[in-house]
Amino acid sequence: MTFSHVSVLLKETLEVLNVKPGGVYFDGTLGGGGHSAEIAARLEGKGLLLASDLDPAALKAAGERLAAYPVEKRFFRSNFKNFSALIAEAGVEKVNGVLLDLGVSSHQLDEKSRGFSYQADAPLDMRMSDEGMTAADVVNTYDEADLRRILFEYGEENNSRAIARKIVEQRNVKPFETTLELVDTIKAAFGGRYTDKNPARRTFQALRIEVNGELAGLSDALRDMADALAPGGVLAVITFHSLEDRLVKQTFKGMIDGCTCPKDFPVCTCGFEQKVDLAFRKPVVAGKEELENNPRARSAKLRAIIKR
Ligand SMILES: C[S@@+](CC[C@H](N)C(=O)[O-])C[C@H]1O[C@@H](n2cnc3c(N)ncnc32)[C@H](O)[C@@H]1O
Missing domain, CATH: 1.10.150.170 (Putative methyltransferase TM0872, insert domain)
Structure with missing residues (x-):
């Protein structure tokens, strides 16, 4: 079976990631490598692309697809929640961009034997x-x-x-x-x-x-990723259901108004320091054209933060 997955919110994600040649980018959910291929192309042969996925089939398919891009890459068969350890293994301290396109790929949904679909008979x-x-x-x-x-x-x-x-x-x-x-x-x-x-x-x-374990540890991972962003670096997250989106929204909110001082304090004494800004006030959703071509985009929401 060939690996088929149409990347969701591709244009919007690339726009906010604002990939700079020579930068270091981490794609935590490599999948079919659709987003990563665009990141790799924009690196113009300079910089480093790090990518992880839990699924060996995704790593194989994306590895083959990305071979066409002459830029340094490291792939990890790992949970993106191991982000800090993975970048350390690659000898990296700061990254310019991180992308999480959460959930399952169309390939995983379509491959009957994986049992994700309630419409096809398969092992559970x-x-x-x-x-x-x-x-x-x-x-x-x-x-x-x-x-x-x-x-x-x-x-x-x-x-x-x-x-x-x-x-x-x-x-x-x-x-x-x-x-x-x-x-x-x-x-x-x-x-x-x-x-x-x-x-x-x-x-x-x-x-x-x-x-x-899709929700467990996601907030901590987002905080690790935000900490590792270089100034101007971007953390972009695409979610597909309300629980996940709520968690991302609340974690980002905590990074922005995390001050715990009483409202009537004239100055902050709790030591909170805002290190990131929201890239958009409201989440970005798919436009009409994308929705017509890719029904999977219906529930997708893109949120992002930018390091100060
Ligand atoms: C929506 S797909 C990504 C598609 C990719 N952005 C593209 O354009 O081809 C999500 C991928 O993330 C992987 N994944 C989901 N949760 C993960 C996690 N916690 N750690 C690593 N990979 C994960 C899945 O195995 C799947 O391949």
Whole structure:
């Protein structure tokens, strides 16, 4: 299967990153290398491109694509949350730009065997990497209260209680192995009363977030990245669901109005120092043309900060 992924908010991201030849850039979510290829082209043979991904297939495909660009590169099969260690390994202290294009690639969604889709029958996997706990492990081993919490928090699923109960009931008959077994159980928990096209969407989102630890440690990683920016450097983040976007928004907000002094203090005494500015007041979303060509862009939001 060829690696297919259309980069989201490509023009807008490149605009805010404002890549300078000779600079150091870190793409934490390499994927198909679409954003990285544009960064590499703008480096004009000078500077350094560092990139990480959890998915060996992404690293292979992007590595081949980026070979055409004559600029120094280092790829890491790693979680971008290891950012500080990765740049240290590359002998770098400051970076001029960081990009996170969060979530899964179209390739991962399309590759049936990975089990991300609630529309195709496949093993219940959902891992971005080929290591660690699968979605089947979660639904077959977590206790009912934990399942309910995950579905509610990560899926914003109002019917989390009934779904968690049904999952436990069903796994006692036979442990879950496939995506469609889980979809049937979710539908049964709704008793046929749902208005969405597929009531499994929120549960699948929740399981994907849990399996890949998508939200845990994201704020800390953003702070590490902001700390490592050189003056004028940019941290750009593209999110695809409200939980992730809220987390990015709040983390950036904390970097900007983190002063904890009482409002009536004439001067700041808490020691907070604002080191970054927001690149845009509101998140950037896809324009009409992109939305027509790439439905995946519908939920995308780009936020960015610039180092003072
Ligand atoms: C939306 S795709 C990126 C697409 C890429 N920007 C492009 O234009 O081709 C997200 C990629 O990030 C990877 N990923 C998601 N979370 C990650 C994490 N915490 N650490 C490293 N890679 C991650 C996924 O495996 C996937 O390949």
